[in-house]
Amino acid sequence: MKTKFLSYFLISTILLGNGMKDGVYIGTGKGYKSDIKTEVIIKNQKIEDIKVISSSDTSIISDAAFNNIKKDIIETQGLGVDMVAGATSSSNGFYRSIIEALKSSGANISELRKIKKEKVLKKEKRELNTDVLVIGGGGAGLAAASSATENGANVILVEKMSFLGGNTILAGGAYNAVDPKRQKPMNIEDSNELFYKQTFEGGDKKGNPKLVKILTDNAYSGIEWLEGKGMKFKDDVFTVLGALYPRSHKPIDPVGTGFILTYEKFLKENNVPILLDTQAKELIIENNRVVGAVVETPEEILTIKSKNGVILATGGFSKNIEYRTKYNPKLTENILSTNTPAATGDGINLSQMANANLIGMEDIQMLPLGDPKTGSLSGNIETTVEDRIFINKKGKRFVAEDERRDVMTNALLNQPDALLYVIVDSQVYPNENDKNNFNESIKELVDENRAIKADSLDELAKKLEIDPEVLIKTIKDYNLAVDKKSDEFGRKLFGKKIEKAPFYAGARIPTIHHTMGGVEINENAEVLNKNGEIIEGLFAAGEVTGGIHGTNRLGGNALADITVFGRIAGEKAANNK
Ligand code: ADP
Numbered sequence: 374m375k376t377k378f379l380s381y382f383l384i385s386t387i388l389l390g391n392g393m394k395d396g397v398y399i400g401t402g403k404g405y406k407s408d409i410k411t412e413v414i415i416k417n418q419k420i421e422d423i424k425v426i427s428s429s430d431t432s433i434i435s436d437a438a439f440n441n442i443k444k445d446i447i448e449t450q451g452l453g454v455d456m457v458a459g460a461t462s463s464s465n466g467f468y469r470s471i472i473e474a475l476k477s478s479g480a481n482i483s484e485l486r487k488i489k490k491e492k493v494l495k496k497e498k499r500e501l502n503t504d505v506l507v508i509g510g511g512g513a514g515l516a517a518a519s520s521a522t523e524n525g526a527n528v529i530l531v532e533k534m535s536f537l538g539g540n541t542i543l544a545g546g547a548y549n550a551v552d553p554k555r556q557k558p559m560n561i562e563d564s565n566e567l568f569y570k571q572t573f574e575g576g577d578k579k580g581n582p583k584l585v586k587i588l589t590d591n592a593y594s595g596i597e598w599l600e601g602k603g604m605k606f607k608d609d610v611f612t613v614l615g616a617l618y619p620r621s622h623k624p625i626d627p628v629g630t631g632f633i634l635t636y637e638k639f640l641k642e643n644n645v646p647i648l649l650d651t652q653a654k655e656l657i658i659e660n661n662r663v664v665g666a667v668v669e670t671p672e673e674i675l676t677i678k679s680k681n682g683v684i685l686a687t688g689g690f691s692k693n694i695e696y697r698t699k700y701n702p703k704l705t706e707n708i709l710s711t712n713t714p715a716a717t718g719d720g721i722n723l724s725q726m727a728n729a730n731l732i733g734m735e736d737i738q739m740l741p742l743g744d745p746k747t748g749s750l751s752g753n754i755e756t757t758v759e760d761r762i763f764i765n766k767k768g769k770r771f772v773a774e775d776e777r778r779d780v781m782t783n784a785l786l787n788q789p790d791a792l793l794y795v796i797v798d799s800q801v802y803p804n805e806n807d808k809n810n811f812n813e814s815i816k817e818l819v820d821e822n823r824a825i826k827a828d829s830l831d832e833l834a835k836k837l838e839i840d841p842e843v844l845i846k847t848i849k850d851y852n853l854a855v856d857k858k859s860d861e862f863g864r865k866l867f868g869k870k871i872e873k874a875p876f877y878a879g880a881r882i883p884t885i886h887h888t889m890g891g892v893e894i895n896e897n898a899e900v901l902n903k904n905g906e907i908i909e910g911l912f913a914a915g916e917v918t919g920g921i922h923g924t925n926r927l928g929g930n931a932l933a934d935i936t937v938f939g940r941i942a943g944e945k946a947a948n949n950k
Contacts, residue, residue, distance in 0.1 A: 391450075392479040393418050400477070402469025405430045405462035406813075411470035415478050420447055423471060428463070431812075433633055435463035437536035437649075442467055451488020457535050459713050497673045503529045505946045506666055506679035507686055508653040508720065511539025512629065513915025513935035513942075514686030515636035519602070520943025521684070522643050529677055530645065531668050533652035534715050537637060539688045540916065541935065542629040543713060545750060545810035547613035547621035548606075548936070549929035550592035555610050561619050565589050571617045572930060575777055576889070576923020579733065583896055584921045588930070588937050595936035596622060604635040611757040612866055613810075614742060615778035615928035619759075619866070627812035632932065651675070653719065656683060656726045656911070663727055663910035682910035682946045685900070686939065689888035689916035690718025691737070697885070700735040709748020710885040711740065720917035724892045727911050728902045732919040733890030738926055740778055741785040741793060743884025744823075750886075751811040752823045754879035755795050759868025762851055763793045763881075768839035769847055773864035779925045782883050794837060794878040796848070798871045815877060825878045833876045848872075889926050891919035898942035912946045914938040 393415045401408045406429045414422040423443045428435055438460040445454040452472065456464035472482055505521040507514045510532030518530045551563045568589040573580055596606060605625040613621040624631035640647060650670055657665040657678065665678040690696045691712040697704040710716075721731065741763070744752045755761045758775050765771050765788040772784035785793055801807075805816040818824035827833035830848055834841035852870040854860035892913045893901045900911040915935040922930060 391418065391485060392481045393420070393475065394479050396478060398474035398478045399426070400470040400473030400475070402466040402473065404428055404435065404466030409463070409466040409470050411467060411474060413471055413474035413478070420450055420475075423447065425467065430463045430466075431542070431628065431630060433538055433542060433630055434460045434536050435467075437534075438464040439467055441535055442471075445490055446471065449488050449490050452482065452485040453487060453489030459534050459715055460536065493672050496669070498676070499673055500676045500678065501529060502678045502680075503527045504679060504681045505684065505943070506531070506677050506682075507684045508666060508723070509539065509686035509688060509915070509917070510537040510647065510649075511686065511688050511915065511935070512541030512632050512932060513688075513917075513939040514684070515633065515640070516936050516939025517684045517686055517912075517914050517943040517946070518645055519636050519639050520940040521947040522640065522645055522943075524944050524947030526681060526947035528645050529648065529679070530640070531648045531651040531653055531677070533650070533719070534713075535650050537647070537649070538629065538633045540712050540716060541932070542633050543711065543750060544629045544932060545613060546624045546628055546631065546932070547611070547616065547810070547929040548592070548596065548624075548932040549616055549620050549927065550596050550622060550933060551589075551620060552593050552596065552610065552622065555608060555622070556620065559609065559619070561610065563618065563620055567618070568592070568620065572927055573923070575617060575927045576925050579736070579923030581920045584894070587896060587941070588921060588934055591937045592933040595933060595940065598940065599632070599635060599936065602635050602639050604631050612759060612775070613928040614740065614755065614758060615776070615781070616758070616930075617775065617777070617927055621929040623810070628810075629932075653687070653723060656723055658727060661909060663908060666723070681949045682912055684898075684942045684946050685720040685724060685892065685911070685913040685917050686915050686942075687718075687720030687723070687917045689716050689891070690721060691885045691888055692716040693718045696721070697737060700890070701737050704737060704885060708883070708885055709743055711743060711748060711750045712885070718888075720913070721891065724900060724911070724913070724917075727900070727908045729900045729908060729911070730893040730903045730905070731890065732893045733923070734888075734919065736889035736922075736924045737885060738778055738887040738889060739782040739883050740886045741781045741883055742795070742881045745792065745880050745882045748882070748884040751813060752818060752879065753795065753811065753881065754797055754809055754815065754818065754824050754877055756797075756801055756809060757868065759866050760801050761795050761797045762871065764796055764839075764844070764847060765789060766792055766839070768834060768837075768843035770851065770862065773860070773862040775864050775866040777925050778886075778928060785883055791883055793881050795881060796871060797877050798869075798873045799875050799877075800869045800873050802877065818879070819877070823879065826875050828874050830876060833878055837878055887926055887931060888916060889919065889922040889924065891917045893920050894918050894938070897945045898938050899945065910949065912942040914942040
C-alpha cells in the first residue's frame, strides 16, 4: 500500500512539481471562534512541520482537528485529507490556514489536493481483556470510568469521535444541586424535597420516583466528588434556562470543559486506556450476560472482553433524524439541534441486541434559545433567568421566562416566525469583555452581528425593526413587574430591572436539545429488559437512559444526572464480579 502511495506521490511531484520552496510560511483561516494562525515549515521541498501559532477554539475539540489533519498532511504530503467530524469549523479554519501558507510557498494547491490517504480496507483483528468496558466518552462515560477505576476495576473507555466530551462539552456547564454553602449567603432557601418536587413535577410525574430521588439526593455529593478530583465551581449559584430555581452551579472552566478535563486527568493518572476514533458496533452476549463489545477503529476491529460488564454511555439521539421523526413526526430535518453530530443514538441500537426496554422515547426536548443559523447553544446572551426577558418580533413579551423549557418553546412556536429576542441591559455585562455562559464576550457577539447593541431602547427597537413605543412600554411594564414581583404571565423569578444603557438583544429560535427517553435502568444503573428483568452485565448512564426526567428535563439536571448515575454505574459494574 505504502509503495503504491509513494509512487503516486513521486509521479505527481515529478510530473507536475509541488512548487514548494523551502522556508517558514504563515497562513490564517477562520476557525469556530476566530482566526487560526498557522506556521508551515517546508524543508527539502517537503512539508516538514505544521504548528498552530494562535487559536481561540475550545482546545479539547480543536486539538483533535489540528493533530489529525497535521498528521495526515505530513504523512501523505498531500492536502486530500478528511475534516474531523464534530470539529468542522476548527478543521476548516486550520485547513485554510495551511493552504494560505502553502500558497505563499509557491505550492501547486490543486495538485496537492489530489493526494489522498488510502483507506484501510482489510482491518486487523485483535482481542483485549478488561473488567469494565465503558462505551462513550462524554460526561456520563467519563464519570462511570472514573468511578469504576476508584472501585478497583480495570477499565477501558471507547469513544467514537476524535475527542472526548460529547454533548457534555457543549453544555453551558450548569449543574443543579441543593448546596447551603453557596445558597445561604445568597439568601436562597432550598431543600432536596423542593428539588425532587420540581424535577418530578417538571417532568409531568413521568420519571421513575426512585431514580429522581437518587438524582436529587446525590447531586451535591457529585459536586464534592468532582471537587475532590480538582474541578472548580464558582461561589455563586444561578438559574439556568428551565431550571425553575436558583441552584445551578457554574464551573470555573468554560462550558463543559471542566468536567471533561477533570475526568481525563484522573483517568490518565490511573493509566486507564481511552481509545478515541473507536466506535462500538456490537455487544458480546454469552449465556445471557453481556461480556464485552466489538469495536472498530480506522485500522482495527477489536473484541473487547469485559468480565464485569459493559456501561453504555453513548448519549442521546437528537441528531438521528430517522429516530427523531419515528418518535415525534414533527421533528423533521429542517429543525436544528444544539447537539454534536455524534448524538445518533448508537446506544439505543446496541441495547436492542440485549433486548433492553426503551421508555419515554417520544419525550424529546426543544429549547427556545437556539442560534438562528446553527441551532447551537452558543451565542445566547442570557446569563441567568432572573435578569432577562424574551420579546417576539412585535416587541411584546409572550411567556413567563422562568417557565419549563417545553412551555417556553411551545409559546415561541406560536409567535411570528417563531423567533424571539433575549433582552438584557448593561448590568448583565458591565464590561464589554464580560462573557456569556458559552465563553463568548458580549463585544465579540456584537462585532459578529450575533447580538445587537444600542444606547437607548428607542435605538434598539429601530435596529430590531420593532415599533419603539411598543418596546418601551414592554420594558416599562416589566420593570413595574420586577417591583411587584408578579406579572401577567405568572413569572416568579425576578432580578434586576432592564434600565441601564447600553441595551443588548440576541435573536433565538427553537432547537432540539435533549432526548429524555432511552434504555430503562434501575437504581443500580442496571439495564432492564422488556420483561422488567435485569440484563446481566449491562449498565447505562446519562442521556442514553430514559425514565429520569419524564416529559421535560429541568435545565441544569443533565450534568447532575450524568455525574450521579455515571458514578453509580461505575461502582456497580466494578463490583459485578
Ligand atoms: P452524556 O451526557 O450522556 O455523557 P454525551 O453526548 O456527552 O452524553 O456523550 C456521549 C458520548 O458517546 C459522545 O462523546 C459520543 O461520541 C459517544 N458515542 C456515541 N456512540 C458511540 C459508540 N457507538 N461508540 C463509542 N462512543 C460513542
